[in-house]
Amino acid sequence: MTKQQMIYDQVVPVSKERHGSLGVDTSFGYEFARGVRTVPIVAAEIPQAAREYAVVFAPTGNGNDVAPMAILSVREGEDLHLSNDGEWTARYIPAFLRRYPFVFANAGTANNFTLCIDESWGGCNRDGSGENLFDENGERTEFLNQLVQFNQDFQRSSQMTELFCSQLRELDLLDAKQAKLTSPEGTETRLTGFFIVDREKLKTLPGDKLEKLSRNGMLELLYAHLLSLHNLGVSTKSTQNLVTANS
Template sequence: MNRVLLNNIDHADLRVLAGHGVAYGDAINQTLLLPTEFEAAQREYPILIRKDAAGAYQAVALLGLDRDENLFLDETGWNARYIPAVQRRGPFSIALQRDELGAEPRPMIHVDLDHPRVSRNAGERLFLPAGGAAPYLQSVNRTLSLIHEGLEVAGPMFAAFDELGLIEPIDIEIKLDDQTSYDVPDVFTLAPDRLAAVAGTDLERLHQSGLLRAAWAMIASMGNIEDLIARKTRKRAASSGLA
């Protein structure tokens, strides 16, 4: 990794390959999902809750059933109406950095020059000839802002859900046929009956903070497991020559 602060002088000719594929790290069966994108993501993916290495809750989109399997990815790219922000950001990230005058640190865009999407002769331009941000970089900036805001919301959101006893473990068992079945281990969801029973000041707090909407989006997303199974079934049929 060779992460540096992005600027329009050193990186005036930098380009980024904007497609999706195995070579760009998209062959994954789960990816981090942030509260700021639940509403869009719940139309496509099951949103599950997992614990990270430190034991903190985080949301993930379930993309496949086998290891390194993304059922939304094929030779044409990522086929979904919404692509999770952490997969769209490519070689870019946000880091807090102080200016030369030592003011409060502010988020700045960094780029990994060793990332497989980075190019000098193909792909989307980052800067216009006069030095301004090209449309692609403007899109990247919006994606990074979505991630930055989502990371700030995620901790308090899960703390609120946990305090109200809404988080519960879930057993996901998927049977494709008599010989093939899958278990998705160590995952959690929100209990819809408990959420529906929240009342009074707790309900008002969830509503005013926007967390009530996020909670119902997570619950509604579980219906996408059936679509995931259908995608897996079609993939198996195609690989066996039955499609």
């Protein structure tokens, strides 16, 4: 699950000196995401994402931390939600993709972030087309202000998602799984390296802990996640079998 970070190639801080004449073509589409099989989502996105994608929890590479991920395809070379001309065909587009080519980069201290842009994106231009980041006086345009706000909201949601996932670990609700999917032609695909909420552990939580999950909205997210697992095989018409990771 590494491709999602590879959509960013030439990332630099946004500045009026460097990007005063830069235009951003917002109609350029999502060709940059071709070949992306999984994408991070924040906790608040789970109910919407769960309608169309399988939502699982995957290691972040930072100790035992995990994060929710939407599975976009189960086999290499599949782009189930991307048309030939780069248009996203699913109804819900994860915020991680919607914010591209912009991203917040940590400026070296906690809660201090700098807005950056991937200059390698084909939608960047200096021919006067698209949305400008700065006006003729070097001031931020409304478009840029909206981008900053969107990324600030995304960053706050990411921090809340970390707390959400830490509570799942504290309650010992996550179980390592594999998925074996068999296509109508008999081809088998195996997905590994992810976690799902254990239904039995969830059902046997003490009443006070279940009540807390219900009151803070987490219980709704957990059931949406569990329901989303049906989507593993729906798009490819594959039959699926979830098994423990050591099976």
